[in-house]
Amino acid sequence: MITINHATKRYGSRSVVNDVSLSIGEGTLTTLIGANGAGKSTLLSLVGRLLEGEGEFLLEGKRIDRYPSTELAKRLSMLRQSNHITVRLTVAELVGFGRFPYSRSRLTAADRRIVSEAIEAMDLTNLSGKYLDQLSGGERQRASIAMIIAQDTKYILLDEPLNNLDMAHSVHIMKLLRTLVDERGKTVILVLHDINFASCYSDAIIAMKDGTLVYHAPTDDVITPDALQQIYGMEIPVCEHRGRRFCLYHL
Amino acid sequence: MHRYILLTLVVIFSLASLSLGVISFEETTMHILVQSRLPRTISILISGMSLATAGAIMQLLTSNRFVTPTTGSTTEWAKLGLLIILIWTPQASVVTKTLFSFAFGFAGTISFLFIIKRIKLKEATLVPLVGIIYGNIIASIATYLGYQHDLIQSIQSWTQGTFALILKGRYEVLYLSIPCLIVAMLYANRFTLISMGREISISLGVRYQATLYVGLLIVSTISALVLVTVGVIPFIGLVVPNMVTLYRGENLEQNITTIALLGGLFLLACDIISRLVLHPFEIPISVTASIIGCLLFILLIVGRRRHAA
Amino acid sequence: MQPRHTLTILVILVALSAALFLFYQLPGGAVAYILERRAIKLAALIVTAVAIAISTSIFQTVSGNRILTPSILGLDTLYLLVQTLLMFLLGAKSLAMMGRISDFLLSVAVMIVFSLALFSLLFGKHTMPLTMVLFLGMVFGQLFGALASFFQLLIDPNEFLTVQARMFASFNSVNTALLFSSSVIVAAIACALVFFLDILDVLSLGRESAITLGVDHRRASRLFLIIVAILTAIATALVGPVTFLGLLVVSLARQIAPTYRHSIILPTSCLLSMLFLIVGQLLFERIFHFNTPISIIINFAGGIYLLSHLILRGTV
Known part of the structure; x- marks a missing residue:
């Protein structure tokens, strides 16, 4: 369980996240949505302790900043958007870093197995010996996700993981995240721009606008024309296809 | 409005500068005034105004507020040019020396612009850092040549800019900066436009390359003139334009007179301090300008940080 | 080439150059005195080389930037x-x-x-x-x-x-x-x-x-x-100040040992740094008899190397 109490992040006089309180249950896939600059990424970074702000952030009842760094890294991992890495690393080496909280740099046989599983899950087996700077943007993105999977934490935060990915890989990753939640009891929180992915795969949706929380509800309660009008300030028809709701905002 | 205040201050400081000297004002003859004091005050004013303007132009040409002729390798190239002409013909006239260091400064700055266009630098402060690395390379060539020809002493004397040696008949070449300043005023708007990038300026009908070269010509001429007559005076090209743009934005056409006047004022003030602190001795103005300029610049950066936060 | 082989070769080269530095052109008289002077100078070169190489590579790692040096x-x-x-x-x-x-x-x-x-x-x-x-x-x-x-x-x-x-x-x-x-x-x-x-x-x-x-x-x-x-x-x-030595050797070390591992980058940089300083000093002092300080040449070569590297790669 992740609990956020009165999270606020200010830059000068402007608050990007303004007094947000919510809690997210175990074993769920929750998506953060909202317009540009709504504060989604900032909120996620605050939970992932990449940013410092006001408020209280609890992981399983204990304040995040009270955890020893390594202990927290075994429970919570986070992928930032535009995670550009400047060192020359192969895919396998990068994913291997996911085991750092457990084994530092001396990987055990079990670590190696987890690493190669993560690489395989991200469809990167053929590329595992390649250097990151030889890969396309989408392949690098998948390598970063593979590292997070290898870190094997109970809580996973992903900031726009579908960036740079084509349709097939996007669907593949969303399905994989769903499996992690359903079969391995992980808790996944992610920021998505494609609202239809959010609608199809998440258990709950957190909607933000101008730094404040607008909705935190089961997916079907948020994917309605009224709620979307409030979140995005535009008229968005919603239709159903094979039992899922889709937003048609393109016209 | 502020321009008139600045102008008044410049006049007051100029008079103060004229009245300063080893011999008290009452005893000062017309002869001393014409031979030494007037040339000195005029050359300080011209150098201050043109160095500040050159700094402002350089910042627009590179779209970076930390680049000046000194951090953009122009000065190092100009020094190398001066050294080479001194090795080649030690008896060269002021005009030849100026021409040589101008040519080197011009070519060198073009090469610096080429380098920073080639390297995609993510952070603004990396541009002057690359400029300084580049300047260091050029300086090491100069130092090597200096060692080989026993000219280290003269290199050091240029680095210590001073107005103490300015006399009638030895500074007049500085007047050539005035046409540069006039051209700079005429082109001010175009410099602002090209600082927004090649595409934008071309789509707004500005001839990018031509404007760039005009700017470079002005910057290298000014650098060479001041180097040959006075020496290197650091920081003025960095501090003065940054102080003005912090409060008034980066539109050069609006700021150019303010920048020039403030530059003149800054250097006059430095010169007066240089002469008063150890009276009757005199501190080289480059030392005073560095100390005051550094302190102002540090305040500026810290202040901007507070401002932004 | 395996990183370990690179390291071995570098160790041998450094040892050779150190020996050369100590014994090359040893004059007839006062051998003990001259050897002692040379040993002191050699030690100074090595300490400096290590300090500069380590500080520059750590600094670059912490700053995530390849053209900076403390x-x-x-x-x-x-x-x-x-x-x-x-x-x-x-x-x-x-x-x-x-x-x-x-x-x-x-x-x-x-x-x-x-x-x-x-x-x-x-x-x-x-x-x-x-x-x-x-x-x-x-x-x-x-x-x-x-x-x-x-x-x-x-x-x-x-x-x-x-x-x-x-x-x-x-x-x-x-x-x-x-x-x-x-x-x-x-x-x-x-x-x-x-x-x-x-x-x-x-x-x-x-x-x-x-x-x-x-x-x-x-x-x-x-x-x-x-x-x-x-x-x-x-x-x-x-x-x-030997401003560019660190940049030069760390950048070269990353070229000949392209890895992220500091267990390899650090020793490679240190050895390269020693090699540069010892050979440079040897050439300067006893072969060319230059009266120019070695730091000038290091700054020149280091600056040129760094800039051309940046220009060729087109990015930092």
């Missing part, structure tokens, strides 16, 4: 300023009595305090980008230089001359006692680093990945920057 922080002019001030305040005689070790330690302490004060801007409430801090460091460097020349004007010219030699450090005038204390510090730091190599590896992934992987980024960077400050200060006080 040598441009303005420490050399700060050293000059400390020396000038001591001379100004104490006079040449008392300064001579103060002894070189306390003078050395004082200068190193001042340089460390200054670098740490600068680096603290990186971690304060309003954090400043690292490049900005470096730029500020350079501006401070100019300020120190100007202040030093100001105080030099106030010093009696005769006194100034007698102590001037002391201010411009070089490989030719290394003091044995200083050398001993600095080699102890450098060796201790190098040994301690062995335990932190994997943390450095993680830091090279960048701040965010490091935090996610459970490294306390702020504490780790602070620790490493302290090490950088100490090493840079020692190298500067020992032999003066």
Whole structure:
């Protein structure tokens, strides 16, 4: 369980996240949505302790900043958007870093197995010996996700993981995240721009606008024309296809 | 409005500068005034105004507020040019020396612009850092040549800019900066436009390359003139334009007179301090300008940080 | 080539060049004395080489930037300023009595305090980008230089001359006692680093990945920057500024050993750095008989190498 109490992040006089309180249950896939600059990424970074702000952030009842760094890294991992890495690393080496909280740099046989599983899950087996700077943007993105999977934490935060990915890989990753939640009891929180992915795969949706929380509800309660009008300030028809709701905002 | 205040201050400081000297004002003859004091005050004013303007132009040409002729390798190239002409013909006239260091400064700055266009630098402060690395390379060539020809002493004397040696008949070449300043005023708007990038300026009908070269010509001429007559005076090209743009934005056409006047004022003030602190001795103005300029610049950066936060 | 082979070859090359440095052109008489002088100089070259190579590579890792070096922080002019001030305040005689070790330690302490004060801007409430801090460091460097020349004007010219030699450090005038204390510090730091190599590896992934992987980024960077400050200060006080040596050798090391592992990058850089300094000094002193300081050539070659590397790659 992740609990956020009165999270606020200010830059000068402007608050990007303004007094947000919510809690997210175990074993769920929750998506953060909202317009540009709504504060989604900032909120996620605050939970992932990449940013410092006001408020209280609890992981399983204990304040995040009270955890020893390594202990927290075994429970919570986070992928930032535009995670550009400047060192020359192969895919396998990068994913291997996911085991750092457990084994530092001396990987055990079990670590190696987890690493190669993560690489395989991200469809990167053929590329595992390649250097990151030889890969396309989408392949690098998948390598970063593979590292997070290898870190094997109970809580996973992903900031726009579908960036740079084509349709097939996007669907593949969303399905994989769903499996992690359903079969391995992980808790996944992610920021998505494609609202239809959010609608199809998440258990709950957190909607933000101008730094404040607008909705935190089961997916079907948020994917309605009224709620979307409030979140995005535009008229968005919603239709159903094979039992899922889709937003048609393109016209 | 502020321009008139600045102008008044410049006049007051100029008079103060004229009245300063080893011999008290009452005893000062017309002869001393014409031979030494007037040339000195005029050359300080011209150098201050043109160095500040050159700094402002350089910042627009590179779209970076930390680049000046000194951090953009122009000065190092100009020094190398001066050294080479001194090795080649030690008896060269002021005009030849100026021409040589101008040519080197011009070519060198073009090469610096080429380098920073080639390297995609993510952070603004990396541009002057690359400029300084580049300047260091050029300086090491100069130092090597200096060692080989026993000219280290003269290199050091240029680095210590001073107005103490300015006399009638030895500074007049500085007047050539005035046409540069006039051209700079005429082109001010175009410099602002090209600082927004090649595409934008071309789509707004500005001839990018031509404007760039005009700017470079002005910057290298000014650098060479001041180097040959006075020496290197650091920081003025960095501090003065940054102080003005912090409060008034980066539109050069609006700021150019303010920048020039403030530059003149800054250097006059430095010169007066240089002469008063150890009276009757005199501190080289480059030392005073560095100390005051550094302190102002540090305040500026810290202040901007507070401002932004 | 395997990294281990690269290292072996480098070790052999360094050993060869050191032997050459000691025994080449050994004159007939006073062999013991000359050997001792050369050994001291060799030790100074090695200590400097290690200090510069380690500080530059750690600095680049912590800053995530390949063209930065702590040598441009303005420490050399700060050293000059400390020396000038001591001379100004104490006079040449008392300064001579103060002894070189306390003078050395004082200068190193001042340089460390200054670098740490600068680096603290990186971690304060309003954090400043690292490049900005470096730029500020350079501006401070100019300020120190100007202040030093100001105080030099106030010093009696005769006194100034007698102590001037002391201010411009070089490989030719290394003091044995200083050398001993600095080699102890450098060796201790190098040994301690062995335990932190994997943390450095993680830091090279960048701040965010490091935090996610459970490294306390702020504490780790602070620790490493302290090490950088100490090493840079020692190298500067020992032999003066050799600005581009670090950039040159670390960049070359990354070329011949393309790996992220600091267990390989650090020794490769150190060995390359030794090789450069020893061979450079040998060529200079005994083969070409140049009267130019070696640092000029290093700065020239290092600067050219770095710039052409940047231009060819087109990015930092």
